[in-house]
Amino acid sequence: MVTLNRTREVNETLVKEKEAAFAEFIQRKGLKTTRQRNTIISTFFRLRGHISVEELLNEVKKVNPRIGYATVYRTLHLLVESGLVEERRFGDGLARYEGHSDVEHHDHMICLECGEISEFYNPRLEALQEKLAEENNFEIFRHRLELYGACKDKTACQARKGKKAAKSQGA
Amino acid sequence: MVTLNRTREVNETLVKEKEAAFAEFIQRKGLKTTRQRNTIISTFFRLRGHISVEELLNEVKKVNPRIGYATVYRTLHLLVESGLVEERRFGDGLARYEGHSDVEHHDHMICLECGEISEFYNPRLEALQEKLAEENNFEIFRHRLELYGACKDKTACQARKGKKAAKSQGA
DNA sequence: TGGAATACGAAAACTGTTTTCAATATCGAA
DNA sequence: TTCGATATTGAAAACAGTTTTCGTATTCCA
Ligand SMILES: [Mn+2]
Ligand SMILES: [Mn+2]
Ligand SMILES: [Zn+2]
Ligand SMILES: [Zn+2]
Numbered sequence: 001m002v003t004l005n006r007t008r009e010v011n012e013t014l015v016k017e018k019e020a021a022f023a024e025f026i027q028r029k030g031l032k033t034t035r036q037r038n039t040i041i042s043t044f045f046r047l048r049g050h051i052s053v054e055e056l057l058n059e060v061k062k063v064n065p066r067i068g069y070a071t072v073y074r075t076l077h078l079l080v081e082s083g084l085v086e087e088r089r090f091g092d093g094l095a096r097y098e099g100h101s102d103v104e105h106h107d108h109m110i111c112l113e114c115g116e117i118s119e120f121y122n123p124r125l126e127a128l129q130e131k132l133a134e135e136n137n138f139e140i141f142r143h144r145l146e147l148y149g150a151c152k153d154k155t156a157c158q159a160r161k162g163k164k165a166a167k168s169q170g171a
Numbered sequence: 172m173v174t175l176n177r178t179r180e181v182n183e184t185l186v187k188e189k190e191a192a193f194a195e196f197i198q199r200k201g202l203k204t205t206r207q208r209n210t211i212i213s214t215f216f217r218l219r220g221h222i223s224v225e226e227l228l229n230e231v232k233k234v235n236p237r238i239g240y241a242t243v244y245r246t247l248h249l250l251v252e253s254g255l256v257e258e259r260r261f262g263d264g265l266a267r268y269e270g271h272s273d274v275e276h277h278d279h280m281i282c283l284e285c286g287e288i289s290e291f292y293n294p295r296l297e298a299l300q301e302k303l304a305e306e307n308n309f310e311i312f313r314h315r316l317e318l319y320g321a322c323k324d325k326t327a328c329q330a331r332k333g334k335k336a337a338k339s340q341g342a
Numbered sequence: 343t344g345g346a347a348t349a350c351g352a353a354a355a356c357t358g359t360t361t362t363c364a365a366t367a368t369c370g371a372a
Numbered sequence: 373t374t375c376g377a378t379a380t381t382g383a384a385a386a387c388a389g390t391t392t393t394c395g396t397a398t399t400c401c402a
Binding site for chain 2: 089091109111112118120122124125128129132133136137138139140141142143144145146147148149150151152153
Protein backbone atom coordinates (compact mmCIF):
# COMPACT_ATOMS: atom_id res chain seq x y z
CA MET A 1 0.00 0.00 0.00
CA VAL A 2 1.49 3.24 -1.14
CA THR A 3 -1.15 5.87 -0.68
CA LEU A 4 -1.51 7.34 2.76
CA ASN A 5 -5.05 7.83 3.85
CA ARG A 6 -5.21 10.96 5.87
CA THR A 7 -8.08 10.26 8.19
CA ARG A 8 -11.13 12.44 7.82
CA GLU A 9 -11.68 12.70 11.52
CA VAL A 10 -9.25 14.36 13.86
CA ASN A 11 -7.92 12.06 16.54
CA GLU A 12 -8.62 14.01 19.68
CA THR A 13 -6.16 12.02 21.76
CA LEU A 14 -3.39 12.72 19.24
CA VAL A 15 -4.22 16.40 19.26
CA LYS A 16 -3.96 16.52 23.02
CA GLU A 17 -0.59 14.81 22.81
CA LYS A 18 0.65 17.39 20.34
CA GLU A 19 -0.60 20.24 22.46
CA ALA A 20 1.24 18.77 25.41
CA ALA A 21 4.40 18.30 23.37
CA PHE A 22 4.24 21.92 22.27
CA ALA A 23 3.70 23.09 25.84
CA GLU A 24 6.77 21.13 26.84
CA PHE A 25 8.76 22.68 24.00
CA ILE A 26 7.71 26.14 25.10
CA GLN A 27 8.79 25.49 28.65
CA ARG A 28 12.05 23.89 27.62
CA LYS A 29 12.86 27.04 25.66
CA GLY A 30 11.94 29.30 28.55
CA LEU A 31 9.09 30.87 26.61
CA LYS A 32 5.70 31.75 27.96
CA THR A 33 2.36 30.08 27.56
CA THR A 34 -0.18 32.46 26.12
CA ARG A 35 -3.84 32.45 25.31
CA GLN A 36 -3.13 33.31 21.67
CA ARG A 37 -0.61 30.57 21.10
CA ASN A 38 -2.93 28.04 22.66
CA THR A 39 -5.75 29.12 20.41
CA ILE A 40 -3.55 28.98 17.35
CA ILE A 41 -2.04 25.57 17.94
CA SER A 42 -5.23 23.92 19.04
CA THR A 43 -6.95 25.31 15.96
CA PHE A 44 -4.11 24.19 13.75
CA PHE A 45 -3.95 20.64 15.06
CA ARG A 46 -7.65 20.24 14.51
CA LEU A 47 -7.39 21.15 10.84
CA ARG A 48 -6.44 18.55 8.27
CA GLY A 49 -4.41 19.00 5.15
CA HIS A 50 -1.85 21.52 4.05
CA ILE A 51 -2.87 24.75 5.67
CA SER A 52 -1.85 28.20 4.54
CA VAL A 53 -1.30 31.03 6.97
CA GLU A 54 -4.38 32.81 5.75
CA GLU A 55 -6.53 29.70 6.15
CA LEU A 56 -5.27 29.25 9.66
CA LEU A 57 -5.77 32.88 10.59
CA ASN A 58 -9.34 32.75 9.33
CA GLU A 59 -10.09 29.79 11.57
CA VAL A 60 -8.28 31.32 14.50
CA LYS A 61 -10.25 34.53 14.18
CA LYS A 62 -13.46 32.59 14.68
CA VAL A 63 -12.23 31.87 18.20
CA ASN A 64 -10.45 35.14 18.87
CA PRO A 65 -10.86 37.83 16.23
CA ARG A 66 -8.18 40.01 17.78
CA ILE A 67 -5.36 37.63 16.90
CA GLY A 68 -3.36 38.97 13.98
CA TYR A 69 -1.07 37.71 11.23
CA ALA A 70 2.13 38.35 13.14
CA THR A 71 1.21 36.02 15.97
CA VAL A 72 0.11 33.29 13.60
CA TYR A 73 3.36 33.53 11.66
CA ARG A 74 5.37 33.52 14.85
CA THR A 75 3.52 30.56 16.28
CA LEU A 76 3.92 28.57 13.08
CA HIS A 77 7.65 29.16 13.23
CA LEU A 78 7.67 27.80 16.75
CA LEU A 79 5.67 24.78 15.68
CA VAL A 80 8.17 24.08 12.94
CA GLU A 81 11.08 24.59 15.31
CA SER A 82 9.48 22.20 17.77
CA GLY A 83 9.43 19.57 15.07
CA LEU A 84 5.69 19.08 15.36
CA VAL A 85 4.92 20.75 12.06
CA GLU A 86 6.49 20.93 8.64
CA GLU A 87 6.47 23.73 6.14
CA ARG A 88 5.66 22.90 2.53
CA ARG A 89 5.75 24.91 -0.63
CA PHE A 90 3.93 23.62 -3.65
CA GLY A 91 4.81 26.43 -5.99
CA ASP A 92 1.78 28.68 -5.58
CA GLY A 93 3.85 31.16 -3.58
CA LEU A 94 2.25 30.32 -0.25
CA ALA A 95 3.83 28.49 2.63
CA ARG A 96 1.66 25.64 3.80
CA TYR A 97 1.93 23.77 7.04
CA GLU A 98 1.06 20.27 8.08
CA GLY A 99 1.27 18.38 11.31
CA HIS A 100 3.08 15.12 10.83
CA SER A 101 0.73 12.43 9.77
CA ASP A 102 1.11 8.82 10.87
CA VAL A 103 4.19 8.30 8.77
CA GLU A 104 7.13 10.48 9.61
CA HIS A 105 7.98 11.35 6.03
CA HIS A 106 5.92 11.39 2.88
CA ASP A 107 5.85 12.88 -0.58
CA HIS A 108 3.10 14.56 -2.56
CA MET A 109 1.08 14.33 -5.72
CA ILE A 110 -0.60 17.58 -6.68
CA CYS A 111 -3.48 17.68 -9.17
CA LEU A 112 -3.23 20.84 -11.22
CA GLU A 113 -6.89 20.53 -12.25
CA CYS A 114 -8.68 20.23 -8.94
CA GLY A 115 -5.97 21.12 -6.43
CA GLU A 116 -6.13 17.78 -4.62
CA ILE A 117 -2.92 17.01 -2.78
CA SER A 118 -2.41 13.36 -2.03
CA GLU A 119 0.34 11.83 -0.02
CA PHE A 120 2.39 8.74 -0.55
CA TYR A 121 5.37 6.94 0.79
CA ASN A 122 7.42 4.32 -0.95
CA PRO A 123 10.42 2.65 0.67
CA ARG A 124 11.94 1.63 -2.64
CA LEU A 125 11.89 5.22 -3.81
CA GLU A 126 13.52 6.34 -0.59
CA ALA A 127 16.14 3.62 -0.82
CA LEU A 128 16.92 4.47 -4.41
CA GLN A 129 17.52 8.07 -3.49
CA GLU A 130 19.91 6.98 -0.79
CA LYS A 131 21.74 4.82 -3.25
CA LEU A 132 22.07 7.64 -5.75
CA ALA A 133 23.30 10.00 -3.06
CA GLU A 134 25.83 7.42 -1.94
CA GLU A 135 27.14 7.03 -5.49
CA ASN A 136 27.50 10.76 -5.59
CA ASN A 137 29.30 10.97 -2.28
CA PHE A 138 26.45 12.94 -0.83
CA GLU A 139 24.65 12.68 2.50
CA ILE A 140 20.92 13.41 2.39
CA PHE A 141 19.46 15.40 5.29
CA ARG A 142 16.04 15.73 3.74
CA HIS A 143 14.42 15.68 0.36
CA ARG A 144 11.32 16.78 -1.42
CA LEU A 145 9.53 14.99 -4.17
CA GLU A 146 6.44 16.43 -5.75
CA LEU A 147 4.54 15.00 -8.67
CA TYR A 148 2.46 17.57 -10.50
CA GLY A 149 -0.20 16.36 -12.86
CA ALA A 150 -3.83 15.40 -12.95
CA CYS A 151 -6.20 12.89 -11.46
CA LYS A 152 -7.16 10.30 -14.03
CA ASP A 153 -10.58 9.98 -12.51
CA LYS A 154 -11.91 13.09 -14.19
CA THR A 155 -15.33 12.76 -12.65
CA ALA A 156 -14.14 12.96 -9.07
CA CYS A 157 -11.55 15.54 -10.05
CA GLN A 158 -14.01 17.87 -11.72
CA ALA A 159 -16.44 17.42 -8.84
CA ARG A 160 -13.75 18.51 -6.40
CA LYS A 161 -12.95 21.42 -8.65
CA GLY A 162 -16.57 22.54 -8.62
CA LYS A 163 -16.74 22.25 -4.86
CA LYS A 164 -13.51 24.15 -4.46
CA ALA A 165 -14.73 26.92 -6.73
CA ALA A 166 -17.98 27.18 -4.82
CA LYS A 167 -16.05 27.30 -1.57
CA SER A 168 -13.68 30.02 -2.74
CA GLN A 169 -16.61 32.06 -4.01
CA GLY A 170 -18.04 31.85 -0.53
CA ALA A 171 -14.82 32.97 1.12
CA MET B 172 26.41 6.73 -14.93
CA VAL B 173 24.09 8.82 -12.89
CA THR B 174 25.77 12.14 -12.37
CA LEU B 175 25.48 14.65 -15.14
CA ASN B 176 28.64 16.50 -15.84
CA ARG B 177 27.74 20.00 -16.74
CA THR B 178 30.58 20.99 -19.00
CA ARG B 179 32.81 23.75 -17.79
CA GLU B 180 33.11 25.28 -21.24
CA VAL B 181 30.17 26.73 -23.05
CA ASN B 182 29.48 25.05 -26.36
CA GLU B 183 29.39 27.98 -28.72
CA THR B 184 27.55 26.07 -31.42
CA LEU B 185 24.85 25.08 -28.96
CA VAL B 186 24.50 28.66 -27.80
CA LYS B 187 24.03 29.83 -31.37
CA GLU B 188 21.36 27.19 -31.84
CA LYS B 189 19.52 28.38 -28.79
CA GLU B 190 19.73 31.97 -29.86
CA ALA B 191 18.29 30.98 -33.20
CA ALA B 192 15.54 28.97 -31.55
CA PHE B 193 14.62 31.94 -29.42
CA ALA B 194 14.60 34.26 -32.42
CA GLU B 195 12.25 31.86 -34.12
CA PHE B 196 10.01 31.79 -31.06
CA ILE B 197 9.89 35.56 -30.98
CA GLN B 198 8.89 35.72 -34.61
CA ARG B 199 6.34 32.98 -34.30
CA LYS B 200 4.70 34.96 -31.52
CA GLY B 201 4.73 38.17 -33.54
CA LEU B 202 7.06 39.86 -31.07
CA LYS B 203 9.96 42.10 -31.88
CA THR B 204 13.66 41.49 -31.88
CA THR B 205 15.42 43.98 -29.68
CA ARG B 206 18.94 44.85 -28.74
CA GLN B 207 18.17 44.30 -25.05
CA ARG B 208 16.64 40.87 -25.48
CA ASN B 209 19.55 39.79 -27.60
CA THR B 210 22.01 40.94 -24.98
CA ILE B 211 20.09 39.20 -22.22
CA ILE B 212 19.68 35.85 -23.89
CA SER B 213 23.16 35.68 -25.28
CA THR B 214 24.52 36.51 -21.84
CA PHE B 215 22.25 33.96 -20.22
CA PHE B 216 23.13 31.12 -22.55
CA ARG B 217 26.81 31.71 -21.97
CA LEU B 218 26.45 31.34 -18.21
CA ARG B 219 26.50 27.92 -16.59
CA GLY B 220 24.56 26.74 -13.62
CA HIS B 221 21.39 27.91 -11.93
CA ILE B 222 21.30 31.63 -12.45
CA SER B 223 19.33 34.08 -10.35
CA VAL B 224 17.81 37.20 -11.83
CA GLU B 225 20.26 39.37 -9.99
CA GLU B 226 23.24 37.37 -11.19
CA LEU B 227 22.01 37.63 -14.74
CA LEU B 228 21.32 41.34 -14.49
CA ASN B 229 24.81 41.94 -13.15
CA GLU B 230 26.33 40.18 -16.13
CA VAL B 231 24.01 41.89 -18.56
CA LYS B 232 24.90 45.29 -17.18
CA LYS B 233 28.53 44.68 -18.09
CA VAL B 234 27.41 44.71 -21.70
CA ASN B 235 24.70 47.34 -21.46
CA PRO B 236 24.38 49.10 -18.11
CA ARG B 237 21.11 50.70 -19.07
CA ILE B 238 19.19 47.43 -19.08
CA GLY B 239 16.99 47.13 -16.01
CA TYR B 240 15.35 44.46 -13.90
CA ALA B 241 12.02 44.64 -15.67
CA THR B 242 13.46 43.67 -19.02
CA VAL B 243 15.46 40.83 -17.54
CA TYR B 244 12.39 39.47 -15.78
CA ARG B 245 10.33 39.83 -18.92
CA THR B 246 12.92 38.15 -21.08
CA LEU B 247 13.31 35.26 -18.65
CA HIS B 248 9.57 34.70 -18.80
CA LEU B 249 9.80 34.54 -22.55
CA LEU B 250 12.69 32.11 -22.35
CA VAL B 251 10.65 29.87 -20.08
CA GLU B 252 7.62 30.16 -22.32
CA SER B 253 9.75 29.25 -25.30
CA GLY B 254 10.73 26.05 -23.55
CA LEU B 255 14.44 26.84 -23.79
CA VAL B 256 14.81 27.59 -20.10
CA GLU B 257 13.42 26.22 -16.88
CA GLU B 258 12.70 27.99 -13.64
CA ARG B 259 13.90 26.38 -10.43
CA ARG B 260 13.36 27.20 -6.80
CA PHE B 261 15.64 25.67 -4.25
CA GLY B 262 14.07 27.22 -1.21
CA ASP B 263 16.23 30.31 -0.78
CA GLY B 264 13.43 32.53 -2.02
CA LEU B 265 15.01 33.27 -5.36
CA ALA B 266 13.92 32.03 -8.73
CA ARG B 267 16.80 30.45 -10.59
CA TYR B 268 16.97 29.70 -14.26
CA GLU B 269 18.80 27.12 -16.29
CA GLY B 270 19.03 26.34 -19.95
CA HIS B 271 18.34 22.69 -20.60
CA SER B 272 21.46 20.64 -20.29
CA ASP B 273 22.16 17.67 -22.50
CA VAL B 274 19.50 15.58 -20.83
CA GLU B 275 15.98 16.88 -21.09
CA HIS B 276 15.09 16.31 -17.47
CA HIS B 277 17.19 16.03 -14.35
CA ASP B 278 16.94 16.34 -10.60
CA HIS B 279 19.15 18.08 -8.07
CA MET B 280 21.31 17.52 -5.04
CA ILE B 281 21.95 20.67 -3.04
CA CYS B 282 24.78 20.87 -0.51
CA LEU B 283 23.68 23.01 2.40
CA GLU B 284 27.30 23.55 3.45
CA CYS B 285 28.92 24.86 0.29
CA GLY B 286 25.94 25.60 -1.92
CA GLU B 287 27.02 23.20 -4.67
CA ILE B 288 24.12 22.08 -6.81
CA SER B 289 24.72 18.86 -8.67
CA GLU B 290 22.47 17.26 -11.18
CA PHE B 291 21.52 13.68 -11.73
CA TYR B 292 19.18 11.55 -13.71
CA ASN B 293 18.14 8.03 -12.98
CA PRO B 294 15.72 6.12 -15.19
CA ARG B 295 14.75 3.70 -12.44
CA LEU B 296 13.75 6.57 -10.21
CA GLU B 297 11.70 8.07 -13.00
CA ALA B 298 10.07 4.76 -13.77
CA LEU B 299 9.24 4.16 -10.14
CA GLN B 300 7.52 7.50 -9.92
CA GLU B 301 5.46 6.62 -12.95
CA LYS B 302 4.51 3.33 -11.38
CA LEU B 303 3.44 5.00 -8.15
CA ALA B 304 1.43 7.57 -10.03
CA GLU B 305 -0.22 4.82 -12.02
CA GLU B 306 -1.19 2.96 -8.86
CA ASN B 307 -2.68 6.19 -7.62
CA ASN B 308 -4.62 6.82 -10.77
CA PHE B 309 -2.60 9.94 -11.40
CA GLU B 310 -0.97 11.28 -14.54
CA ILE B 311 2.35 13.05 -14.03
CA PHE B 312 2.98 16.19 -16.08
CA ARG B 313 6.20 17.08 -14.33
CA HIS B 314 7.91 16.50 -11.06
CA ARG B 315 10.60 17.89 -8.86
CA LEU B 316 12.99 15.97 -6.72
CA GLU B 317 15.56 17.74 -4.62
CA LEU B 318 17.96 16.13 -2.21
CA TYR B 319 19.23 18.52 0.43
CA GLY B 320 22.27 17.51 2.42
CA ALA B 321 26.02 17.76 2.39
CA CYS B 322 28.98 16.70 0.32
CA LYS B 323 30.79 13.87 1.99
CA ASP B 324 34.08 15.13 0.63
CA LYS B 325 34.45 17.82 3.22
CA THR B 326 37.74 19.07 1.84
CA ALA B 327 36.38 19.96 -1.56
CA CYS B 328 33.15 21.18 0.03
CA GLN B 329 34.84 23.54 2.44
CA ALA B 330 37.14 24.77 -0.30
CA ARG B 331 34.13 25.65 -2.42
CA LYS B 332 32.57 27.34 0.56
CA GLY B 333 35.68 29.48 1.04
CA LYS B 334 35.76 30.39 -2.61
CA LYS B 335 32.07 31.21 -2.60
CA ALA B 336 32.47 33.44 0.46
CA ALA B 337 35.40 35.23 -1.16
CA LYS B 338 33.38 35.70 -4.31
CA SER B 339 30.33 37.10 -2.56
CA GLN B 340 32.53 39.46 -0.59
CA GLY B 341 33.87 40.69 -3.91
CA ALA B 342 30.41 41.23 -5.37
C1' DT C 343 9.38 56.02 -44.42
C1' DG C 344 5.06 56.48 -41.56
C1' DG C 345 2.92 54.74 -38.01
C1' DA C 346 0.63 50.94 -35.51
C1' DA C 347 2.37 47.68 -32.55
C1' DT C 348 5.68 46.39 -29.39
C1' DA C 349 9.30 47.10 -25.96
C1' DC C 350 11.93 49.76 -22.70
C1' DG C 351 13.24 51.57 -18.01
C1' DA C 352 12.25 53.86 -13.78
C1' DA C 353 9.34 53.88 -10.43
C1' DA C 354 5.27 52.39 -8.20
C1' DA C 355 2.56 48.58 -6.88
C1' DC C 356 1.97 43.98 -5.17
C1' DT C 357 2.43 39.71 -2.34
C1' DG C 358 3.82 37.04 1.24
C1' DT C 359 6.50 37.45 5.14
C1' DT C 360 9.29 39.66 8.84
C1' DT C 361 10.30 43.30 11.92
C1' DT C 362 9.43 47.28 14.82
C1' DC C 363 7.57 49.32 18.72
C1' DA C 364 4.61 50.71 22.31
C1' DA C 365 1.34 48.48 25.15
C1' DT C 366 0.18 44.18 27.61
C1' DA C 367 0.65 39.67 29.65
C1' DT C 368 3.26 36.00 31.97
C1' DC C 369 5.47 33.83 35.82
C1' DG C 370 9.13 33.10 39.22
C1' DA C 371 10.94 35.36 43.25
C1' DA C 372 10.14 37.75 47.19
C1' DT D 373 -0.27 37.90 46.50
C1' DT D 374 2.52 41.50 44.40
C1' DC D 375 6.48 42.95 41.76
C1' DG D 376 9.08 43.38 37.96
C1' DA D 377 12.16 41.34 34.53
C1' DT D 378 11.20 39.17 30.47
C1' DA D 379 8.42 37.63 26.84
C1' DT D 380 4.37 38.50 23.83
C1' DT D 381 1.04 40.90 21.27
C1' DG D 382 -1.10 43.49 17.31
C1' DA D 383 -0.99 47.25 14.13
C1' DA D 384 1.65 49.15 11.11
C1' DA D 385 5.89 49.70 8.75
C1' DA D 386 9.53 47.46 6.47
C1' DC D 387 11.27 44.00 3.42
C1' DA D 388 12.39 41.10 -0.68
C1' DG D 389 11.37 39.37 -4.84
C1' DT D 390 8.56 40.05 -8.55
C1' DT D 391 5.08 42.32 -11.52
C1' DT D 392 2.78 46.24 -13.38
C1' DT D 393 2.27 50.96 -14.91
C1' DC D 394 3.12 54.56 -17.87
C1' DG D 395 5.39 57.78 -20.74
C1' DT D 396 9.04 57.42 -24.12
C1' DA D 397 11.58 54.95 -27.57
C1' DT D 398 12.16 51.29 -30.92
C1' DT D 399 10.83 47.87 -34.30
C1' DC D 400 9.30 46.53 -38.69
C1' DC D 401 6.05 46.09 -42.39
C1' DA D 402 2.72 48.19 -45.64
MN1 LIG E 1 1.62 16.19 3.34
MN1 LIG F 1 19.77 21.82 -13.06
ZN1 LIG G 1 -7.76 16.20 -9.62
ZN1 LIG H 1 29.34 20.75 -0.32
